[in-house]
Amino acid sequence: MADATMQPAILARGISKRFGDFVAVDRLDLRVPRTRVYGFLGPNGSGKSTTIRMLCGLLTQSEGEIEVLGLNVPRDSEAVRRRIGYMPQRFSLYEDLTVRENLEFLGAVQGLERKRRRARIDELLRTYYLAARAGQLAGSLSGGQKQRLMLAGAVIHAPELLFLDEPTSAVDPESRRDFWEKLFDLADIGTTILVSTHYMDEAERCHRIAILDRGRLVADGEPAALARRLKGRTWGVESLQPRKVQAALREVDGVISIAQVGTELRVLCEEDGGIDERLRNKLQETGLRADIRPIEPNLEDVFVAVTQPQAQAARE
Ligand SMILES: Nc1ncnc2c1ncn2[C@@H]1O[C@H](COP(=O)(O)OP(=O)(O)OP(=O)(O)O)[C@@H](O)[C@H]1O
Ligand SMILES: [Mg+2]
Known part of the structure; x- marks a missing residue:
């Protein structure tokens, strides 16, 4: 047995x-x-x-x-x-x-x-x-x-x-x-x-x-393994105008979500290369100054990546 x-x-x-x-x-x-x-x-x-x-x-x-x-x-x-x-x-x-x-x-x-x-x-x-x-x-x-x-x-x-x-x-x-x-x-x-x-x-x-x-x-x-799977898809953005930068970066193709944590923005992106370049281009276009660097994905990023926003789910 x-x-x-x-x-x-x-x-x-x-x-x-x-x-x-x-x-x-x-x-x-x-x-x-x-x-x-x-x-x-x-x-x-x-x-x-x-x-x-x-x-x-x-x-x-x-x-x-x-x-x-x-x-x-x-x-x-x-x-x-x-x-x-x-x-x-x-x-x-x-x-x-x-x-x-x-x-x-x-x-x-x-x-x-x-x-x-x-x-x-x-x-x-x-x-x-x-x-x-x-x-x-x-x-x-x-x-x-x-x-x-x-x-x-x-x-x-x-x-x-x-x-x-x-x-x-x-x-x-x-x-x-x-x-x-x-x-x-x-x-x-x-x-x-x-x-x-x-x-x-x-x-x-x-x-x-x-x-x-x-x-x-x-x-x-x-939990750690799920977060690791998002490696390369999370970016931290530091700027003096986080709300304006957030609004601009929202328009970039491939951005799933942007959350402000303190003064930093956490940007979660789709799985595809070259997104940081598109983020930087967008900042240049709009004349906003910000520092972009890769950051460690966490479980909240996993949650946001795999679930539908409530408002969207309600519309469907
Ligand atoms: N007895 C019921 N009759 C009709 N719909 C129900 C019934 N019980 C649950 N539901 C619906 O099923 C869905 C899932 O509900 P459930 O309570 O399992 O969600 P949940 O994940 O526990 O949510 P929460 O985090 O708010 O506790 C909801 O849309 C709810 O309205
Ligand atoms: Mg419940």
């Missing part, structure tokens, strides 16, 4: 989800290896939550095959649910129950027997810095505390696989860092994590990422 640890945590082949005529997820193939932190990126409405809900067995795919921890979804969804944790995008706990009562409830739902449940809850309250808040109503917690409570609830039964849907939206940078430390602790003890995010710094921390755009998989790989 094949070693179970070699089996991917998630295997999806050609999965789609249609809502009426609308295709929210379009023939997606995914392979998520075990004990890895796998990032899920994509613009608003690209199908991240819908995909996660299908993988969890909460929503049935319109077509395609899903295997989670070696089990078939949706056929074996009951068995799958006992071995996975899911933290939805919206706060989903009882606001009028205390922190401890929420965890008690979730522990009972997962079938933890009373004594074991109590010990596990005490452990989670400590791990997620909620011990001093145990008696506080969940509805009165701060944003960061709510996220930690949701995470504690999602892992109460020590799942092998954890789905987190934008777990750190509305959380300050330091709390986000702490949250990610907890995720790596979980990965370290063998938990596979699939996490959706809009934050590039979080995406960079993942072992592997997938980028969705309008329901389709448009990139899949290690």
Whole structure:
């Protein structure tokens, strides 16, 4: 028999989800290896939550095959649910129950027997810095505390696989860092994590990422490797008149996007040689002075290169 640890945590082949005529997820193939932190990126409405809900067995795919921890979804969804944790995008706990009562409830739902449940809850309250808040109503917690409570609830039964849907939206940078430390602790003890995010710094921390755009998989790989593929396509432009220079360079053939970061412009171009010459010619034509040099591509460049701008996507 094949070693179970070699089996991917998630295997999806050609999965789609249609809502009426609308295709929210379009023939997606995914392979998520075990004990890895796998990032899920994509613009608003690209199908991240819908995909996660299908993988969890909460929503049935319109077509395609899903295997989670070696089990078939949706056929074996009951068995799958006992071995996975899911933290939805919206706060989903009882606001009028205390922190401890929420965890008690979730522990009972997962079938933890009373004594074991109590010990596990005490452990989670400590791990997620909620011990001093145990008696506080969940509805009165701060944003960061709510996220930690949701995470504690999602892992109460020590799942092998954890789905987190934008777990750190509305959380300050330091709390986000702490949250990610907890995720790596979980990965370290063998938990596979699939996490959706809009934050590039979080995406960079993942072992592997997938980028969705309008329901389709448009990139899949290690963050650094995906960025390396854009080598030669990113240029930095320094000038005293960045707004004017930006407006001029936008007209150059082959420019995909220009973003101002501080005083520097980051220019992302199509894959073809000679673009720097065209950029320089344009500056000369318009009489603007600027310094152009190649810069290292980053994950945000990858994101911009593979996804459609929202406005354009809405028009189509
Ligand atoms: N139950 C539903 N009925 C009809 N359309 C739906 C339903 N659920 C989702 N959609 C549509 O499917 C598309 C994908 O939605 P989804 O929530 O998966 O996107 P997302 O990538 O999670 O976006 P965000 O980053 O904003 O959370 C959207 O256009 C959404 O309106
Ligand atoms: Mg979503």
